[in-house]
Amino acid sequence: MNQRLPVQGPQGDLLRLVATGRAESRAELSRLSGLAASSVSLRVEELIDAGLLAEEGAGTSRGGRRPRRLRLSPGAGVLAVADLGAHHVRLGLLDLSGEPLVVEERSCDITDGPRRTLDRIADAFDELLTEHVPPGVPLRGVGTGVPGPVDPVTLRVVTPSRMPGWNDFPVAEHLATRYDLPVLVENDANLMAAGEARWWPGTENLMVVKAGTGIGCGVIAGGRLHRGRGAAGDISHVRVRSDSSTVCACGHPDCLEAYASGAALMTALAEAGVTVTRPADIVTLVNDAVPEATSLVRHAGRRIGEVLTVLVNFFNPDVVAVGGSLSAAEPLLTSIRAAVWERCLPLATRDLEIAPARAGRDAALRGAGALLLEAALTL
Amino acid sequence: MNQRLPVQGPQGDLLRLVATGRAESRAELSRLSGLAASSVSLRVEELIDAGLLAEEGAGTSRGGRRPRRLRLSPGAGVLAVADLGAHHVRLGLLDLSGEPLVVEERSCDITDGPRRTLDRIADAFDELLTEHVPPGVPLRGVGTGVPGPVDPVTLRVVTPSRMPGWNDFPVAEHLATRYDLPVLVENDANLMAAGEARWWPGTENLMVVKAGTGIGCGVIAGGRLHRGRGAAGDISHVRVRSDSSTVCACGHPDCLEAYASGAALMTALAEAGVTVTRPADIVTLVNDAVPEATSLVRHAGRRIGEVLTVLVNFFNPDVVAVGGSLSAAEPLLTSIRAAVWERCLPLATRDLEIAPARAGRDAALRGAGALLLEAALTL
DNA sequence: CGGCTTATCTTCGAAATCGAAGGAAGTGAG
DNA sequence: CTCACTTCCTTCGATTTCGAAGATAAGCCG
Numbered sequence: 001m002n003q004r005l006p007v008q009g010p011q012g013d014l015l016r017l018v019a020t021g022r023a024e025s026r027a028e029l030s031r032l033s034g035l036a037a038s039s040v041s042l043r044v045e046e047l048i049d050a051g052l053l054a055e056e057g058a059g060t061s062r063g064g065r066r067p068r069r070l071r072l073s074p075g076a077g078v079l080a081v082a083d084l085g086a087h088h089v090r091l092g093l094l095d096l097s098g099e100p101l102v103v104e105e106r107s108c109d110i111t112d113g114p115r116r117t118l119d120r121i122a123d124a125f126d127e128l129l130t131e132h133v134p135p136g137v138p139l140r141g142v143g144t145g146v147p148g149p150v151d152p153v154t155l156r157v158v159t160p161s162r163m164p165g166w167n168d169f170p171v172a173e174h175l176a177t178r179y180d181l182p183v184l185v186e187n188d189a190n191l192m193a194a195g196e197a198r199w200w201p202g203t204e205n206l207m208v209v210k211a212g213t214g215i216g217c218g219v220i221a222g223g224r225l226h227r228g229r230g231a232a233g234d235i236s237h238v239r240v241r242s243d244s245s246t247v248c249a250c251g252h253p254d255c256l257e258a259y260a261s262g263a264a265l266m267t268a269l270a271e272a273g274v275t276v277t278r279p280a281d282i283v284t285l286v287n288d289a290v291p292e293a294t295s296l297v298r299h300a301g302r303r304i305g306e307v308l309t310v311l312v313n314f315f316n317p318d319v320v321a322v323g324g325s326l327s328a329a330e331p332l333l334t335s336i337r338a339a340v341w342e343r344c345l346p347l348a349t350r351d352l353e354i355a356p357a358r359a360g361r362d363a364a365l366r367g368a369g370a371l372l373l374e375a376a377l378t379l
Numbered sequence: 380m381n382q383r384l385p386v387q388g389p390q391g392d393l394l395r396l397v398a399t400g401r402a403e404s405r406a407e408l409s410r411l412s413g414l415a416a417s418s419v420s421l422r423v424e425e426l427i428d429a430g431l432l433a434e435e436g437a438g439t440s441r442g443g444r445r446p447r448r449l450r451l452s453p454g455a456g457v458l459a460v461a462d463l464g465a466h467h468v469r470l471g472l473l474d475l476s477g478e479p480l481v482v483e484e485r486s487c488d489i490t491d492g493p494r495r496t497l498d499r500i501a502d503a504f505d506e507l508l509t510e511h512v513p514p515g516v517p518l519r520g521v522g523t524g525v526p527g528p529v530d531p532v533t534l535r536v537v538t539p540s541r542m543p544g545w546n547d548f549p550v551a552e553h554l555a556t557r558y559d560l561p562v563l564v565e566n567d568a569n570l571m572a573a574g575e576a577r578w579w580p581g582t583e584n585l586m587v588v589k590a591g592t593g594i595g596c597g598v599i600a601g602g603r604l605h606r607g608r609g610a611a612g613d614i615s616h617v618r619v620r621s622d623s624s625t626v627c628a629c630g631h632p633d634c635l636e637a638y639a640s641g642a643a644l645m646t647a648l649a650e651a652g653v654t655v656t657r658p659a660d661i662v663t664l665v666n667d668a669v670p671e672a673t674s675l676v677r678h679a680g681r682r683i684g685e686v687l688t689v690l691v692n693f694f695n696p697d698v699v700a701v702g703g704s705l706s707a708a709e710p711l712l713t714s715i716r717a718a719v720w721e722r723c724l725p726l727a728t729r730d731l732e733i734a735p736a737r738a739g740r741d742a743a744l745r746g747a748g749a750l751l752l753e754a755a756l757t758l
Numbered sequence: 759c760g761g762c763t764t765a766t767c768t769t770c771g772a773a774a775t776c777g778a779a780g781g782a783a784g785t786g787a788g
Numbered sequence: 789c790t791c792a793c794t795t796c797c798t799t800c801g802a803t804t805t806c807g808a809a810g811a812t813a814a815g816c817c818g
Contacts, residue, residue, distance in 0.1 A: 027766055036806045041767060058814095064765020065813040149726055159726055205607055217693070221600040228584055228695025231726040238689045239722065241620055252722060310617045310689050314596070316607025343618065343631060347528055347538050347610040406796055415776045420798060437783095443795020444783040761817095768811075775804070785794075 014043050015052060016377040018070050019096050020370065021198065024059055025067030044070065052076045072096040077140035078133055079372050080125040083188055083364035084146050086110055086162060086213070089121060090365065093128050096140065096377075098198075098369035100362055102132045110147070113165035114157075114174065118144075122178050141376035142175055143184030143368040145191040147214075149234075152227045155185045161249070182375040188364055189233055192357075193218025194225050195367030196321050199358035205317040208357060209235075209304065211332065212279050212324035213262045219315070225371065236261065238307050256307050260300035262326050268296055279325040286329040294331055301332040305339025312344050312352065323357030393422055394431060395756040397449050398475050399749065400577065403438055404446030423449065431455045451475040456519035457512055458755065459504040460747035462567055463525050465489055465541060465592070468500060469744065472507050475519065475756075477577075477748035479741055481511045489526070492544035493536075493553065497523075501557050520755035521554055522563030522747040524570040526593075530609045534564045537609060540628065561754040567743055568612055571736075572597025573604050574746030575700050578737035584696040587736060588614075588683065590711065591658050591703035592641045598694070604750065615640065617686045635686050639679035641705050647675055658704045665708040673710055680711040684718025691723050691731065702736030 013033055017023040023032050026044055030037040047053040054073040058066040074095060082091035087110070092103035108120055121144060129139060148160025155172035157163060171185045186194075193208040197220045200206055206220040217233040219226040226232050236257035237250050248255035258264055262279030269276055269285075272292045276282055285293035308320065320340075322333055337354050344352075359366055392412055396402040402411050405423055409416040426432040433452040437445040453474060461470035466489070471482035487499055500523060508518060527539025534551035536542060550564045565573075572587040576599045579585055585599040596612040598605040605611050615636035616629050627634035637643055641658030648655055648664075651671045655661055664672035687699065699719075701712055716733050723731075738745055 025766075030766095037767070038769080038807075039805050042805090061814055062765065063815060064763080065767080065815090067766060205605075205611075219693075221605055222603055224601055226584075226600060226694075229697065229727075229730055230695070231724060232584075232693065232695035234692045234695070234724055234727065235689075237724055238692060239620075239685075241618075250724075306618075307689070310614075310686070311693055313613045313617060314598075314611065314690055315605075315693075316609070316611035316613070318608065345610060345613055345616055345629075348608075348613065351608055404796075409796095416797070417777075417799080418775050421774090440784055441795065442785060443793080444785095444797080446796060759818100763816075764814085766811105766813075769809085771806105771808100773804105773806070776802085778800095778802105780797105780799080782797075783795085785792105787792085788790090 012377050014040065015047060015072070016373060018053065019072055019098065019373045019377060021097065024069050024071075026070070027067055029070075048073075075134075075137050077138045078129070079141045079143065079369050079376065080129065080139060081142070081184075081365045081368035081372070082121045082125075082144040083191065083368070084108075084110060084117070084121070084144055085188070086147060089117075089124075090361075091121060091124055091128075092362070092365055093125075093132060094365065094369040096373065098366055098373060100365060102128055103362055103365060104128075110162070110166075111164055114169040114171060118171065118174055122175070139179070139181060141182040141184065141372040142179045143186070143372045144171070144175070145186055145188040145364050145368060146171065147188050149231045150185050150187050150190075151230045153230075155183070157185075158230060182372060184368060184372045184375065186368065186371065187216075187218075187230075187233075189216030189218040190225055190227065191218070191364040191367035191371070192216070192323060192359070193220055193233070193367065194370050195363035195365070196220075196323065196357055196359045197223075197225075198366065198370060200319050200321070203318045205315065205319075207308075207311065207315065207317045207320045209308070209320065209322045210324040211260075211262070211300075211304065211322060211326040215257055215261050215304065216324075221315075235307055235311070238310075240303050240306060256303060260303040262324075265293075265296050265300060265326075269293065280328075282326065283328045286331060297326070297329045298331045298335045300326075301335030302339050304332075305336040306343070308336065308340050309343040312340055313348050316348050318351065318353065320352065320354045321357040322354065323359070323363060327356055390422055390426060391756050393419065394426060394451070395752060397432065398451055398477065398752045398756060400476065403448050403450075405449070406446055408449075427452075454513075454516050456517045457508070458520045458522065458748050458751050459508065459518060460521070460563075460744045460751070461500045461504075461523040462570065462743035462747070463487075463489060463496070463500070463523055464567070465526060468496075468503075469740075470500060470503055470507075471741070471744055472504075472511060473744065473748040475752065477745055477752060479744060481507055482741055482744065483507075489541070489545075490543055493548040493550060497550065497553055501554070518558070518560060520561040520563065520751040521558045522565070522751045523550070523554070524565055524567040524743050524747060525550065526567050528610045528613075529564050529566050529569075531606045532609075534562070536564075561751060563747060563751045563754065565747065565750065566595075566597075566609075566612070568595030568597040569604055569606065570597070570743040570746035570750070571595070571702060571738070572599055572612070572746065573749050574742035574744070575599075575702070575736055575738045576602075576604075577745065577749060579698050579700070582697045584694065584698075586687075586690065586694065586696045586699045588687070588699065588701045588715075589703040590639075590641070590679075590683065590701060590705040594636055594640050594683065595703075600694075614686055614690070617689075619682050619685060635682060639682040641703075644672075644675050644679060644705075648672065659707075661705065662707045665710060676705070676708045677710045677714045679705075680714030681718050683711075684715040685722070687715065687719050688722040691719055692727050695727050697730065697732065699731065699733045700736040701733065702738070702742060706735055 023029045030040045059069040079094045089108045093101045157166045172183045175183045196208045208218045210216040215236045217235045237255045242254045246258045248258040402408045409419045438448045458473045472480045536545045551562045554562045575587045587597045589595040594615045596614045616634045621633045625637045627637040
């Protein structure tokens with residue numbers, strides 16, 4: 001079942017251009033790859049013969065002959081990806097275009113430690129594979145997101161705050177013992193950003209804010225995921241302006257997370273006598289026009305927006321996409337926008353779009369697919 | 380005198396690798412370009428015959444035969460670059476490795492408007508060229524930095540605060556009428572970052588803070604200059620935490636610039652009865668241990684550091700380089716460091732280096748050269 | 759409908775690129 | 789010093805890639 005793609009350099013490039021949706025025809029491949037049209041035709045023929053690419057009807061004309069659309073052959077392979085949360089893991093199989101074939105959610109406790117958790121994920125992968133993938137279609141790559149920082153060099157989890165037992169654990173190596181394949185391990189917010197990026201074509205610089213139980217942020221800079229040293233995108237422990245003083249779990253006063261995260265809002269609601277168990281419940285309360293909830297969410301949005309002003313001035317993105325379970329609450333986005341428009345430089349906000357995330361619930365899985373394709377379709 | 384390089388794709392790549400100092404021998408060129416060693420040899424031979432490359436002795440052995448060092452031929456051409464400030468312009472000629480040949484500083488008033496200012500720069504270029512460049516050595520590119528935001532697409536200056544008459548002026552087009560050559564127009568802090576980048580080899584993610592009359596910042600992300608939509612790197616109008624409330628020239632309260640810029644410090648010193656005319660004078664005062672000056676600089680450093688905490692968490696750079704005329708004051712760097720170490724995530728500061736800028740006074744000119752080489756050595 | 763324009767894809771000789779093999783010029787160990 | 793080994797660079801035949809030209813298939817427009 002394990003089998004690397006027999007695709008060398010230039011062929012891999014072509015395959016990747018099709019897989020990532022950047023090219024749909026030979027002509028587009030020629031334009032994007034820089035290769036001559038004739039060379040592309042030859043290569044594509046080989047890829048079709050190898051069962052990796054397939055022709056699928058005709059595309060839309062741009063004024064001349066209609067292109068013959070290319071797509072990855074369904075039999076070319078699948079990817080197995082997971083997004084690990086604190087209490088749940090969302091996992092599934094993708095085709096080589098990064099489109100989900102099956103997705104399911106299982107409960108799992110991350111505090112069980114890396115071995116048991118990862119093995120359970122791998123078991124789930126195997127189940128899905130036998131159930132949904134015809135024999136002969138190879139698994140081409142495995143990837144998982146984790147709710148903590150990942151060292152981009154060693155692919156180990158580093159000093160995660162809510163993952164006891166995971167510190168410095170070689171996640172990728174562990175998975176690699178079970179799958180002799182390209183393995184991806186990445187922070188969940190980064191995966192979400194990578195997944196979101198496909199929904200904003202032409203957007204070179206993108207920030208994706210994940211407002212859920214915690215507050216995460218993933219960054220696309222120059223069209224590529226910005227990792228920094230593995231911790232990039234952390235905005236939850238930025239100090240916010242505040243009258244009172246709340247100490248965050250990290251030990252510092254007045255972290256954004258302590259005021260504007262789903263967890264903080266739930267605590268505040270509990271103090272006001274309203275009991276909720278998930279951030280999504282807050283959204284329900286807001287939609288039911290419960291004043292305490294609305295006011296809290298609006299406040300949280302302002303706080304997030306104030307932090308974003310700094311980052312928008314500095315990073316000057318084309319788009320800020322807001323996702324996560326809390327983002328379904330209208331007032332959140334509205335007040336983020338208000339804060340940013342008010343305080344940012346006109347030049348930075350001139351063409352800035354602050355919009356709801358588009359990639360939906362499978363954003364992280366799609367992101368894992370997108371990143372894996374880069375690795376799995378080379379060499 | 381004007382002449383484009385007769386260098387197509389692959390050759391241009393090779394030339395650029397040598398010019399930017401990334402490769403010094405045929406073997407390195409082969410490794411970095413991905414071309415076969417034999418092809419590189421052929422190409423290099425052609426480039427030498429064309430008078431663009433030259434062999435220069437032998438390099439140091441890596442355990443085998445010593446490489447024959449390659450460098451750009453001194454006769455291959457020069458670049459003319461300028462860095463425009465409010466009252467001065469620093470300009471000079473570079474060889475095609477980006478090394479300065481002549482640099483001089485002239486006074487000039489940016490409020491004279493773009494035409495007169497640019498023409499004066501061009502006149503200065505012509506003088507330098509006739510004086511310092513033998514006839515036959517062609518000018519290969521022209522570039523200038525401006526103290527305001529530049530739209531990376533149109534190469535026009537956009538809404539500059541201190542450049543009356545420059546708004547939306549087509550700087551590049553104006554220069555292009557005089558020079559039929561690649562023309563570069565870029566924000567001065569961005570140029571400084573590009574120039575600094577060469578002094579931090581292996582550093583993919585770099586922030587360069589320029590502390591002078593104003594506060595600027597340039598960003599290198601993934602090894603490339605990050606422009607955003609042209610305004611990236613602006614940190615001067617970030618809101619800082621403050622007891623009192625000072626309104627900045629931009630209309631917002633408590634901008635970093637209003638507290639920590641050289642201009643703000645000079646104002647504060649004047650109020651304390653100490654008159655200074657340039658930010659460099661503040662450094663002198665600090666070195667003479669004038670308590671008011673030291674205290675002010677230390678305060679400014681803290682403020683800058685507090686803003687940097689947000690950005691370091693978010694961007695997670697390898698290096699923060701601090702330059703500009705104020706950076707020569709020891710306490711500035713010290714207090715920036717203190718603020719960042721204190722408040723940033725341990726993961727973000729684990730391998731972070733906060734250090735004085737290395738590129739010196741010609742950083743911006745060198746940066747202009749580095750960016751121009753990318754453009755001038757292609758096609 | 760029938761030219762005109764635009765675009766996609768293929769064919770085939772010319773040109774560039776590769777890669778294996780080998781010579782040249784070093785290092786280091788015995 | 790000699791010998792094994794490494795790295796750098798070139799030579800030369802095999803292969804790949806290019807690019808101009810042509811075939812094919814549309815859309816546009818009176």
